[in-house]
Amino acid sequence: MYIASCVTTYPKNLRMKSKTALQLVQPSAQFELSYRKYIEELGNEERYPFPMDFPHEDFPALLTKLRNFELGIDLPEGFIASSTYWLVEGNELVGVSNLRHELTPSLRHAGGHIGLGIRPSCRGKGLGKLLLAQTLIKAREKGITDVHIHCYKGNGPSAGMIIANGGTLHSELVDGKDTVLRYIVLA
């Protein structure tokens, strides 16, 4: 299988400003090939954030759909506007985040503002922390100051990433056989 040649030499506590090769960008056609390989790399793993489940065979249609979600156009019932960001290194897509512009009562209960994922071959190198930090800046720019971020209790890397970004545990809730940790980060 193709594996992205990402950031293997980067130090653990990397920062965006010192790693100019890493950029947070809007989805664009430039990364189509890398996007397809990323999906391949995920295999049967559950995909985060939710727009990673959108069909991507027609790539221009995917880009339009992501843009429409950002603008609040043609949203499915019960969905609210959200922005998708891509963390890239050169032509390689290494992570994806999604920021909901507001919370419904259901999302406030479980789901939260931000979902994100790092390409499997790029995990454990600090990129999740970096992507969340950059997405929190976007939240602040949109006037969201109390950012709700939720993860399953068994997801150590996710909880670690949230705590490293200043998350404080608000509460836990039992969702079926899983426990959801509900964090709040002041952006």
Ligand SMILES: CC(C)(COP(=O)(O)OP(=O)(O)OC[C@H]1O[C@@H](n2cnc3c(N)ncnc32)[C@H](O)[C@@H]1OP(=O)(O)O)[C@@H](O)C(=O)NCCC(=O)NCCS
């Ligand atoms: C969760 C995810 C985004 C984290 O990204 P990452 O690049 O792997 O994580 P980072 O390297 O930035 O590490 C984040 C923190 O978690 C810690 N961590 C890593 N693995 C851990 C584990 N198994 N248990 C506890 N903490 C762990 C790291 O040490 C780091 O904290 P520190 O800097 O204080 O030491 C990534 O693992 C991923 O995409 N997972 C699959 C999708 C997913 O679960 N998304 C989140 C849904 S809520």
